[in-house]
Amino acid sequence: MKDFYLPLIGLFLFLHPLMAEAQNTVKLLPSEDAPKISRHIYGHFAEHLGRGIYDGLYVGEDSEIPNTAGVRNDLIEALKRIKIPNLRWPGGCFADTYHWKDGIGPKEDRPTVVNQWWGGTTEDNSFGTHDFLNLCEQLGAEPYLAANVGSGTVKELADWVQYVNHGGISPMADLRKEYGREKPWNVKYWGVGNEMWGCGGNMTAEYYANLYKQYATFMADWSDSSDLYRIASGASDDDYHWTEVLMREVPKHLIEGVALHYYAVIDWNNKGTDIGFSEEQYFQTMQRALKMEELIEKHVAVMNKYDPEKQIDLVVDEWGGWYDVEGKPQLGVLFQQSTMRDAMIAGATLNIFNNHSDRVKMANLAQTVNVLQAVALTEGEKMLLTPTYHVLEMYTVHHDSQLIPVEIISPEFIYNGESLPALSVSASRGDDGNVNISLVNIDSRKGHNVTIDVSNLEIETLKARILTSEELQDHNTFEKPDEIAPASFSGFSIRGDELEVALPPFSVVVLSEE
Ligand code: AHR
Numbered sequence: 001m002k003d004f005y006l007p008l009i010g011l012f013l014f015l016h017p018l019m020a021e022a023q024n025t026v027k028l029l030p031s032e033d034a035p036k037i038s039r040h041i042y043g044h045f046a047e048h049l050g051r052g053i054y055d056g057l058y059v060g061e062d063s064e065i066p067n068t069a070g071v072r073n074d075l076i077e078a079l080k081r082i083k084i085p086n087l088r089w090p091g092g093c094f095a096d097t098y099h100w101k102d103g104i105g106p107k108e109d110r111p112t113v114v115n116q117w118w119g120g121t122t123e124d125n126s127f128g129t130h131d132f133l134n135l136c137e138q139l140g141a142e143p144y145l146a147a148n149v150g151s152g153t154v155k156e157l158a159d160w161v162q163y164v165n166h167g168g169i170s171p172m173a174d175l176r177k178e179y180g181r182e183k184p185w186n187v188k189y190w191g192v193g194n195e196m197w198g199c200g201g202n203m204t205a206e207y208y209a210n211l212y213k214q215y216a217t218f219m220a221d222w223s224d225s226s227d228l229y230r231i232a233s234g235a236s237d238d239d240y241h242w243t244e245v246l247m248r249e250v251p252k253h254l255i256e257g258v259a260l261h262y263y264a265v266i267d268w269n270n271k272g273t274d275i276g277f278s279e280e281q282y283f284q285t286m287q288r289a290l291k292m293e294e295l296i297e298k299h300v301a302v303m304n305k306y307d308p309e310k311q312i313d314l315v316v317d318e319w320g321g322w323y324d325v326e327g328k329p330q331l332g333v334l335f336q337q338s339t340m341r342d343a344m345i346a347g348a349t350l351n352i353f354n355n356h357s358d359r360v361k362m363a364n365l366a367q368t369v370n371v372l373q374a375v376a377l378t379e380g381e382k383m384l385l386t387p388t389y390h391v392l393e394m395y396t397v398h399h400d401s402q403l404i405p406v407e408i409i410s411p412e413f414i415y416n417g418e419s420l421p422a423l424s425v426s427a428s429r430g431d432d433g434n435v436n437i438s439l440v441n442i443d444s445r446k447g448h449n450v451t452i453d454v455s456n457l458e459i460e461t462l463k464a465r466i467l468t469s470e471e472l473q474d475h476n477t478f479e480k481p482d483e484i485a486p487a488s489f490s491g492f493s494i495r496g497d498e499l500e501v502a503l504p505p506f507s508v509v510v511l512s513e514e
Contacts, residue, residue, distance in 0.1 A: 026425050026452045027407040037428055039085040039399035040362040041353045042392060045318060047092035049118040050333035051370040056378055058127045065381050071135050074383045075369060078376055079139055082392045083399055086189060088144040088317055088364045089132050093117040093199035096150030100160050103128020105179050117199060119332025133164065133185045142189055149193030149215055150201040158218040165222040186223040191317065192216055193233040195261060197242060200233055205245035208233065216254040231315050234259030235299065243299050247306035257315040257362065260299055263322045264289035264345050274323040274336035275473050279444055282341055282472055283415040285321060286442050289345045290420060293352045300359045313361035320366045320373030321345050334371050338386035339475040340506055342373050343467055346391040347424065347440035347508040354426035357403050384481040390467050394486055394510040397436040401428035404435065413443040422448055434513040435459055441503035444472055448503050455497035461514045464489040468507035
């Protein structure tokens, strides 16, 4: 959609009472006690899966595609623009098959293995620990290493920690220096296994809790800052028993975070396709996506029982939409296009995380490039940024800002007799003192007028941007990479203590104080 139409559409909806309903209110309730929204909620995830690493992030040092140490420059720049705070690697399910020593030393000497979970492809280990950690340094992102518990050993993990974090003389630090890296990387974030109830080993929560304690005990903290952050492999969806067992069994000195994985999937046996979905499937996807709020609240209720002081964080280290691709999907590739539906998932989910930032301190969208709800897609030299990317870029205003709690009376998004709240909101105040408000209208048919009570905030002037399009299925293509991009938005006005915003159907709007 052309940028210049958007302010006109906003103004039209704002003035047209039949197209946009009134009396939907939002109250902003600033409080000194409100938590900071950790920028790590805006984290990413890159697995050795399909074209995620090879032919995605990493094209190799000899590629004609402009790269730095084998990683495509256009992607590095794009990720820097969304201020990528952390990157989880090497999996996913792949993590519990990964033996990190396969990926160090001269590339020609690295062994070739089979990628068991993702299509049985050949993994030549040319992208390994140094490649990943150096990339994170370049991105200014914290690395989050997911360690192998399912098919690894306690010693293998203890050695990995020593290899990347030990600053003195030790067997692993000496090996690291031999392979060209003098200083340690001081990696803080460590996942102790992945999906241990499934691809990580099909364990019970009780068995894993014991195993977790054993692994975590031997993860010596060699880092300069002595702040190793160990994340236990968490529950899937609504498996509250899993969270209960970990919280009950693992002593607090051994754990900093508990994970949760949740994907917005209509039906695991019939996911629907990435582009050719119906309005009904859109509604079902949003039903699943909004369930994130209930899941967080219920897992947090379990955590509160054992940890009322909130010493242990909830880390949603895999989330996003998951569909089938049009045509014949390739085994274990998980490539999908990203449409306006994905922008709705991203905007609403990030608002949920922001509003629960007292306990949700970290999250990782699955997965960065060419896999699932990616922020970028590549084809040879070409790269496109998805609608999801643009939502993340618009929401950078919330990184490390203080949450402003909100109360919402939402209009309904009604489809076939069922309804969902159409409106999702979160707000924060940055270090510069400016207020930022992100609003999402997931309603595929109707625009909604929203009245925001800003009486406690002394807002004078605001600027706004919008992400929307004509059709829910719209997406960027390699031929037309900029069809969907944020545009400036004027469909709002401030009258005294009230801010009125006219949200077009399926749109994300971010208002920022100037
Ligand atoms: O993100 C794809 C896969 O989904 C991950 O490897 C796994 O952890 C999850 O089931």
